[in-house]
Amino acid sequence: MSQTHASHLSIDQQGAVLTLTLNRPESLNSLTAVLVADLLRALDDAAAQPDVRCVVFTGAGRAFCAGQDLKDPAVVSDGPTPKDLGAVVGSNYKPLVLRLRSMPVPTLAAVNGVAAGAGASLALTCDMVVARRSAAFIQAFSAIGLIPDSGATWLLPRLVGRARALGLAMLGDKLSAEEAQRIGLIWACVDDDAFDAQVGVLAQRLASLPxxxxxxxxxxxxxxxxxxxxxxxxxxxxxxxxxxxxxxxxxxxxxxxxxxxxxxxxx
Structure with missing residues (x-):
């Protein structure tokens, strides 16, 4: 089955594999409150479907996800008082991260391009991460005066240790997919021309396992x-x-x- 939501989330199921594609390529698939809500709803639906045995999470176009859309009304103040970003994290991203981490099926992030900010966090929350060789990961928080969120402070030290986690979070440098694999941040870095095929093979393999x-x-x-x-x-x-x-x-x-x-x- 295939379905596209007005909030730019595409849903496609092939056999036992359900693929969720962030589909705002003109905005590098940045996240809005509406898109996050639809993504959470789609994950809940997938969790309830007995014929789904693996969920693939990816992005359309040249990016996986650039993180929170800073033009989204959810974070843009309409007056002199700034929006409460803690409330945004608590109401939007906390439920989404917890849902991803508690899915009753394996989850696979297919990082087709840059994964920045909350986009990187959501990718790393998945059980396995496969990235194009041309992709990159960026903890893009300190550059705008914020701390890493969406689970990044919990995930990074567990994945790569405290020293690397601090360096990535504080400096916000772009980390290539190849280097991300080398330091154990992700499962695999795949040549661009082989990416789609290898993601498909891995997803089908996960779906066939117990x-x-x-x-x-x-x-x-x-x-x-x-x-x-x-x-x-x-x-x-x-x-x-x-x-x-x-x-x-x-x-x-x-x-x-x-x-x-x-x-x-x-x-």
Whole structure:
């Protein structure tokens, strides 16, 4: 199915893969309050659809997402008092980041161009990030007198360590996709002419894997960053207990014994 919203979010489903495309190329896919709301609604809808097993998040044109649209009425004051940006982050971006992080299916950010500010944060919130070699990541906050938001202060040190996180956040330098892969910020940097094909292959692969297992893995890895070893071991045991009674485990064992590809169905 394919659908385009007036708020410039395109939705396309091919098999078990749902692709959400920010479609404001003339504004480098910058985010408005309306677009954020539609994106959140689309993610909620995808989470409720049992036939969706992977969500791909990308942008139209030459950018992935330039972050918050600074001309959006949500952030532009109509009087002498500035808008409360904390309220914007709390009401718009916090729910969106939490929704992405709690999706019941794997999420893949296909970064086709520059990802800046909140756009970079949303890409890095996804389970896996694949970027064109010509793409770049920019923590574009300090240049306008703001701190990184949309989860960036939580994500960056976990992905690349405190020293690199501080450098990226304070200086706001453009980070190439190749360097982003080298330092572990993203999963893969792909040549531009192979990007679409490789994103498609990876999305289909994620959709074919045991969905519940992938989601539990995400949860345990996130929890393990701040959990003592004994607690992590207990969480692993609880997850294995649950998954060991699930149909996908039975199917995985049968497929292994029969030397065939498994057909996972749990979600």
């Amino acid at each position: 969905t519940k297992v992938l989601v539990r893995t995400r949860q345990l890895l996130d929890q393990g960053l701040t959990s003592p070893l004994e607690q992590a071991l207990d969480a692993e045991a609880a997850a294995q207990r649950e998954l060991g009674f699930a149909a996908d485990y039975v199917e995985g064992l049968a497929a292994f014994a029969q030397k065939r590809a498994p057909r996972f169905t749990d979600r």
